[in-house]
Amino acid sequence: MRSLLCAMLALGLLMGAEPEPSVFPDDETFWTEEVNETLEPAEQLIYLSLEETPQKLYVGQIFPLTLKITSLKRDQVFEIRTEEGRNVTLVKEPAIFEPRAISRYTYYFKATGRNIRLPDFIASYEEEPDRTYRIEGKTLHAIRLNPPNDFCNVLAQRMELVNYQASTYTKESNILALQLKIAFGNYDDFHLKNSSNQGIDSYSGDLNDTTLFYYAIYPAGTEQVTFSYFNLQKNRYEKFHVPIIVKRSSVSTQSNLDPQASEFTKFKIMATGFLIFVWLVLWITRRSWIYPLLILLAGGYLVTYLIPLKSVCIKPESRLYLLPTKQSTSFVTLYERTLAKEMYNDGAYTKIQLPNNTIGWVKNEDLCTP
Numbered sequence: 001m002r003s004l005l006c007a008m009l010a011l012g013l014l015m016g017a018e019p020e021p022s023v024f025p026d027d028e029t030f031w032t033e034e035v036n037e038t039l040e041p042a043e044q045l046i047y048l049s050l051e052e053t054p055q056k057l058y059v060g061q062i063f064p065l066t067l068k069i070t071s072l073k074r075d076q077v078f079e080i081r082t083e084e085g086r087n088v089t090l091v092k093e094p095a096i097f098e099p100r101a102i103s104r105y106t107y108y109f110k111a112t113g114r115n116i117r118l119p120d121f122i123a124s125y126e127e128e129p130d131r132t133y134r135i136e137g138k139t140l141h142a143i144r145l146n147p148p149n150d151f152c153n154v155l156a157q158r159m160e161l162v163n164y165q166a167s168t169y170t171k172e173s174n175i176l177a178l179q180l181k182i183a184f185g186n187y188d189d190f191h192l193k194n195s196s197n198q199g200i201d202s203y204s205g206d207l208n209d210t211t212l213f214y215y216a217i218y219p220a221g222t223e224q225v226t227f228s229y230f231n232l233q234k235n236r237y238e239k240f241h242v243p244i245i246v247k248r249s250s251v252s253t254q255s256n257l258d259p260q261a262s263e264f265t266k267f268k269i270m271a272t273g274f275l276i277f278v279w280l281v282l283w284i285t286r287r288s289w290i291y292p293l294l295i296l297l298a299g300g301y302l303v304t305y306l307i308p309l310k311s312v313c314i315k316p317e318s319r320l321y322l323l324p325t326k327q328s329t330s331f332v333t334l335y336e337r338t339l340a341k342e343m344y345n346d347g348a349y350t351k352i353q354l355p356n357n358t359i360g361w362v363k364n365e366d367l368c369t370p
Helices: 002-014 028-036 260-286 290-306
Strands: 046-051 062-071 078-083 088-092 102-111 115-117 120-125 128-135 139-141 151-156 158-170 173-183 197-206 209-219 224-231 236-243 310-314 318-321 330-334 338-345 349-353 359-363
Touching: 046 120, 046 128, 062 078, 151 158, 151 173, 158 224, 158 236, 158 359, 260 290, 310 349
Parallel strands: 151 224
Antiparallel strands: 046 062, 062 102, 078 120, 088 102, 115 139, 120 128, 158 173, 173 209, 197 209, 224 236, 310 338, 318 330, 318 359, 338 349, 349 359
């Protein structure tokens, strides 16, 4: 029997019979698993780390955060984006990321809640946008202030009241204009109590030094506005007291916002009138020629404050602005040709008083011939 099987096998080989092929599974995962076992992990080319996170933080505060970036491809430009923050908003980010081996960039955030999670920072090279490197954001705790009633919602390293001015707005109300300088503060949250209408007129500068023009409308009987802010350097509230003294319109300018000027003008008028009276008595008693001359000069000086305001014509569809600046807020549109009193002209704008006693600024190009 064994010899018979061997003979049959030899016969099959002589006739060209091929051996059965090996059978492999059709499942693609077989090949994938085999390949994955041979791949090496991707090389880390960008390293991210957070520096100088704040140790003490308040809700509403703007704070800096420094991101350190180490790039192994020092000549390649990279991009950074943020994701998934909580109770925090990005206020300012770096404008340009320059290719370097080691870089530090400062971001500015505002704390909007107590339990904060900083966003994740994700980096990638411009040439390889799909290959990303991430660092998860840290968790922080912010303290919620218990402010006084006059709190203006601003937390800043420093805030200064540079100038202020009160003017007639309507028969029943006055408008108060404030010029403030704020260093590293949430100036866009500025708000005053008990005002019927208020807002930011314009602002300039950067977070380090922001100049803010703010307006607020109060009833005509309001004599003083008080507000406070939280000084982050001194860790305390600081107050400002602003008297609402309506200035004489004919000598009012946006560049001269000192309310003491109005009181000084009243003092000059009263002093001039008193001098005219004294010189008149001396002239009657002593009959010297110098006194009529002094009376004439003082009278001419006094008339400059008492002469009626000049009338101007305003074109239809003209806008009335709160301040004579390019970024100023327009609060009234004059749809018809209007006559108004000219109060001051600064070259590009004219301060006017409408028949209903509303006061504002119009562009000189919007004036017409009465």
